[in-house]
Amino acid sequence: MIRLSAQFRLAIQRAMLPILVLLSGAIIVLGKADQLFFDSVRTTMTDSVGPVLDALSRPLTAAGSVIDRVRLIVTTYQENVRLEAENERLLQWQQSALNLAADNQQLRGLLKAVPENSVSYVTTRVIGNSGGAYVRMILVNAGAEDRVARGQAAVTGEGLVGRLTEVGSRASRVLLITDLNSRIPVTIESSKTESTRTSAVLAGDNSERPRLIYLPAADAAKVGDRVVTSGEGGVFPPGVPIGIVSAIDRAGPRVEPYVEMSQIGYVMVVDYGLARALPQPLPMLVHPKGRGKTPGTSGTGDETVAR
Amino acid sequence: MALKVFSLPSLPRVDNGAARLLPAATTLFAAVISVLPVKIPGYAALTPMFILMAAYHWTIYRPDLLPPLTLFAIGLGEDLLAGSPIGVNALTLLLMRCAVLGYRRYFVNRTFPFVWTGFTLLTASVMLALWALHCLLDLSLLDFRNTIIRAALTVAIFPLASFMLGRAQRAVMGAG
Numbered sequence: 001m002i003r004l005s006a007q008f009r010l011a012i013q014r015a016m017l018p019i020l021v022l023l024s025g026a027i028i029v030l031g032k033a034d035q036l037f038f039d040s041v042r043t044t045m046t047d048s049v050g051p052v053l054d055a056l057s058r059p060l061t062a063a064g065s066v067i068d069r070v071r072l073i074v075t076t077y078q079e080n081v082r083l084e085a086e087n088e089r090l091l092q093w094q095q096s097a098l099n100l101a102a103d104n105q106q107l108r109g110l111l112k113a114v115p116e117n118s119v120s121y122v123t124t125r126v127i128g129n130s131g132g133a134y135v136r137m138i139l140v141n142a143g144a145e146d147r148v149a150r151g152q153a154a155v156t157g158e159g160l161v162g163r164l165t166e167v168g169s170r171a172s173r174v175l176l177i178t179d180l181n182s183r184i185p186v187t188i189e190s191s192k193t194e195s196t197r198t199s200a201v202l203a204g205d206n207s208e209r210p211r212l213i214y215l216p217a218a219d220a221a222k223v224g225d226r227v228v229t230s231g232e233g234g235v236f237p238p239g240v241p242i243g244i245v246s247a248i249d250r251a252g253p254r255v256e257p258y259v260e261m262s263q264i265g266y267v268m269v270v271d272y273g274l275a276r277a278l279p280q281p282l283p284m285l286v287h288p289k290g291r292g293k294t295p296g297t298s299g300t301g302d303e304t305v306a307r
Numbered sequence: 308m309a310l311k312v313f314s315l316p317s318l319p320r321v322d323n324g325a326a327r328l329l330p331a332a333t334t335l336f337a338a339v340i341s342v343l344p345v346k347i348p349g350y351a352a353l354t355p356m357f358i359l360m361a362a363y364h365w366t367i368y369r370p371d372l373l374p375p376l377t378l379f380a381i382g383l384g385e386d387l388l389a390g391s392p393i394g395v396n397a398l399t400l401l402l403m404r405c406a407v408l409g410y411r412r413y414f415v416n417r418t419f420p421f422v423w424t425g426f427t428l429l430t431a432s433v434m435l436a437l438w439a440l441h442c443l444l445d446l447s448l449l450d451f452r453n454t455i456i457r458a459a460l461t462v463a464i465f466p467l468a469s470f471m472l473g474r475a476q477r478a479v480m481g482a483g
Contacts, residue, residue, distance in 0.1 A: 017375045021401045024379065027394030032444060038393050045387035049339070057343050064346040128342040129351040130390045133453045134441045136351065137390045138344065173390060180445060207450060208349065262348045 043168045046139060050171030053127040054141050061125075061265055122146050122269045127171065136179035136206055138162075140267060143170045147271070151235055154267045159241040159258035160184075160229065161267050172269075176261055177242065179204045185232040186242060188212070188225050199230055202242060202255060209246060209254040221245045221253040237272045318371050326480040330365040330373040331381070333472060337361040338385040352453045355461040358385055359433060360468040362400050363426055366407045367414050368476065375401055392444050399433055406432075422469065427462050434458040 031038045072079075124146075128139035142148045144167055154161040154174045162176040163184075175182055182204035190196040198220045204210045212221055225245040231238030246256035321327055337357035344351075358381070365373040382397030389396075406429065407414075414422050438454045 017401060017405065020375050020379045021398065021405070024382070024394045024398035024401060027383070028392060028398065028440075028444075031393035042387045042390070042393070045384065049388055052339065053342065056339065060343055060345060067346075126344050128388070129344045129354075130342070132341075132354065132389050132391050133352050133438075133457050134445070134449065135390045139342070180447070180449075205450075206352070206453075260348065262350055263346050264344075265346070 039166055042173075043166045046166065046171050046173060047143065047168030050127065050139070050141060050143075050168070053139060053171075054125070057125075057127045064265070120147075120271045122148055122271075123266055124148075124172075124269055125266055126264050134180070134206065136176040136182075136204065136261070137165075138174045138176065138264065138267075140172050140174060140269070141170065142269060143168045143172050145169050148172055148269050149271070153236050153240065153270045153272065155240065155270055156259050156264060156267055159243065160236070161259050161261070161264060163235065164269060174267065177202060177204055177257060178206065178208060178210055178261060180206045182210070184236070184242070185230045186212070186227050187230040187238070188221050188227055188245070190222065190225050199232070202227065205251075207254075208261070209256050211251050212245070212253040212255060215252070221248070223247060223253075227255050318369060321372070321480055323479070327372060329475060329479050330361075330369055331377045333475065334358060334361040334365065334373065334377075334381050335384070337468075338381055338388070341385070342389050353457050353460055355457065355464050356430070356433070357464075357468065358382075358396065358400070359403065359430065359461065360426070360465050361472060362403060363407060363429060364469055364472045366404050367411055367422065367425075369480075370404070370408060370411070375404060378404060392441070395437065395440060395444075399437065402436075403429065403433065419466070419469070423462075423465060426465050430458050430461050430465075434461075 122142050124140040124142035126138050127141045130137040138161075140154070148164065148167055150164055150167045152164045154164060160177060162174045162179070162182065164172050165175045166173040177184060182202075184202040186200055186202045188196075188198040188200055190198070198216060200212045200216075200221070201214045202210050203213045212227070215221060223245055227242045227245065229236040229238055229240040229242065241258055243255045243257040243259075245253045247254050337360065341354050341357045345354075362373065362378060362381075378400040379397050382400040383394065385391075385396045386393045407425075410425065414425050434454050434457065438449065438451060442449050
């Protein structure tokens with residue numbers, strides 16, 4: 001190491017703190033101004049720390065499942081009673097759903113409707129959350145290597161979780177629907193009158209329950225209405241379930257998402273084939289980490305309906 | 308805030324590599340564990356500010372081993388990882404160092420309640436400043452309740468963090 005005079009070293013030491021404080025301030029301003037550059041830095045960072053987070057989050061997942069199991073044992077009896085009642089109800093619904101599906105198929109045949117695009121899934125594990133009061137994001141352990149791309153939807157069995165905003169080669173960041181910056185075009189399906197479908201935008205505000213904005217009328221949404229994606233804007237396909245209108249407060253109607261954001265362990269990143277115009281629909285590919293899987297012959301039931 | 312520069316107090320020299328790295332390593336660890344997913348409803352928004360605990364502890368006991376450059380790097384890393392506006396954590400940690408070094412003589416060699424009171428004041432001001440900064444960056448009035456709960460959780464967990472950091476310090480550096 002170069003020997004510096006004691007005085008010079010002291011001067012550097014003294015100047016370091018103010019310089020770095022100013023530098024941080026400058027970075028905050030620059031980060032706001034040039035988001036693209038910092039996003040790429042962020043992606044690189046996420047990518048390199050991804051494996052570490054992956055390893056560290058595993059024991060947490062295990063601990064979580066132990067707690068879940070204990071909770072299950074405690075509530076088994078009530079749960080069973082509830083499920084039996086629900087099952088009875090659902091069996092009736094199943095009958096009507098089967099009837100409707102048959103009807104639907106026939107009518108589609110009559111209309112020569114184009115089948116919906118097939119989709120491909122990549123199942124990923126949640127390896128990190130945003131860890132702060134001001135952003136709602138999660139990190140997942142799939143990236144470009146797993147054929148995941150920016151803009152794709154992240155869903156669970158219950159409904160929509162969010163959308164991929166940054167994709168690295170091994171890890172990606174999902175902007176949750178509850179985040180302040182999330183805006184999703186939705187359709188409100190009224191629970192009372194069957195035919196009403198109102199368009200609105202679901203706006204996150206960092207709370208657990210996002211708001212509905214740009215409603216055509218103040219009373220367009222009622223408590224209990226179902227909210228699904230509308231498909232406008234082309235990011236999500238129409239009809240992906242989001243949640244139900246749970247309350248109407250000063251800021252407007254609030255939507256309780258079907259997905260409990262804090263309980264997500266795995267999400268499916270879904271390629272609806274909307275991001276780029278594909279010459280042919282992607283074949284169904286349900287395989288975690290869809291890597292090295294050659295597309296099979298497409299010949300799903302849908303195909304026979306329209307052509 | 309005036310950026311007064313304080314001369315570092317003379318502390319016992321440590322030559323042991325592990326001991327020299329301990330403050331930076333534990334602060335980095337605190338940054339990483341704050342983004343781990345914990346399945347507690349609402350936890351993500353209320354995650355205690357672990358990084359502040361570690362940085363405060365070391366700034367009081369071994370400011371020489373957690374220099375501004377390290378704080379800056381760790382803060383920036385945390386920003387990149389957590390998705391918060393870039394530079395915010397770095398600035399917070401550096402200003403924390405300015406403030407704590409100024410009052411260090413009131414804390415060092417005092418009983419734990421003094422240290423804890425200091426941390427409470429620090430957390431309150433940091434949380435308030437962060438809230439104001441985020442409001443400014445997002446150009447909207449953000450919910451203040453989460454901030455209060457987060458501050459309370461951070462203060463409540465500090466004794467445990469301080470105990471563990473203290474144990475690690477004694478184990479690796481010896482008494483001091």
